[in-house]
């Protein structure tokens with residue numbers, strides 16, 4: 001054990017979980033859990049995680065939002081093959097010529113040298129991320145720092161992550177996912193038709209369907225993580241509080257905002273995070289409050305429910321200033337890169353491409369220089385939540401307007417509407433190597449909507 005280093009062992013395995021009442025569901029989980037175990041670290045405290053693969057399929061672990069060296073970032077062909085004999089099966093892997101493949105286990109190093117933030121880790125196996133995350137390979141990784149600890153935000157059991165995901169189940173409780181991989185196919189088929197990605201009709205929060213949470217009549221902090229493969233949500237409180245905004249946003253993907261912002265709705269696409277404070281002190285004891293989803297219909301129009309069970313003494317506050325955010329200012333003549341996300345390209349209509357090209361892990365599409373602020377422009381045909389590995393960005397504009405309502409702070413994923421353009425400023429500060437830019441609709445990602453870049 002080195003100073004400032006914490007080690008974990010995680011076993012990736014199948015497990016039976018009671019997700020729907022009275023039914024057993026086979027999941028693929030980190031330590032057999034859905035969500036996986038929560039990793040916690042203080043800023044600068046290194047974490048080393050050895051993942052053992054006791055599944056029957058190759059895996060790759062990525063820490064989403066982490067400033068992680070390339071060899072631990074989970075490049076999609078850096079496979080961990082199953083340790084179980086005979087389990088090594090490559091599915092439709094396109095190439096392994098540049099991947100670092102290990103058998104049985106792999107150790108990932110996370111410096112955690114970044115501001116307090118809500119990160120999550122999930123599978124990133126090339127071509128199969130969608131089905132493997134769907135089966136359960138997702139967990140939280142929380143970083144704290146002194147800035148956050150000095151703020152008196154709601155803490156302890158009033159600081160609650162809400163990992164939201166939609167799933168579908170068969171009548172026997174089994175998870176349903178239409179996939180190409182014979183090990184995962186259910187039923188075997190082609191998911192090129194799933195233009196919007198794979199959507200489920202059951203909403204899980206922290207692995208439970210539409211849960212009810214008992215709360216005291218005080219402020220709570222919720223770290224909302226959209227861990228769905230493809231679904232977008234617009235969350236609201238029903239009833240809304242008699243006065244004041246429903247949600248006070250204190251953070252986004254990459255950490256705390258500079259100042260809190262009130263919202264009546266929070267809209268988030270796959271992989272986005274919103275850190276919010278809800279004040280249940282505004283409601284009479286006994287009130288039930290539903291978190292609704294205005295983008296859902298039928299069973300997906302609600303996410304969870306709170307019940308205010310008792311009065312309690314308020315010990316938290318939301319200060320007017322949260323964290324210092326350094327504005328990223330591109331120098332005159334800064335590098336501008338365009339990234340067009342669209343269906344089709346050389347791979348045919350069942351593919352999703354960036355700048356007309358399908359993902360090729362051995363082709364570097366950009367070589368940004370470490371330490372330089374660049375301007376990246378994203379452009380879409382349909383909805384695409386665009387995610388960049390390694391460093392977060394700041395949104396400068398959408399179309400010819402400024403940043404949108406939900407674009408504040410450090411972002412690593414931006415939800416783009418059809419035929420939209422957005423401009424962000426980004427700077428990679430450390431870690432030379434290969435990283436990814438991709439659509440976080442996992443079905444688009446698996447259908448080649450990724451691009452590799454190398455920081456130099």
Ligand code: C2O
Nearest residue numbers: 062064271387436
């Ligand atoms: Cu959350 Cu490249 O992924």
Ligand code: CU
Nearest residue numbers: 063064065389
């Ligand atoms: Cu990521």
Ligand code: CU
Nearest residue numbers: 384439441444
């Ligand atoms: Cu997409």
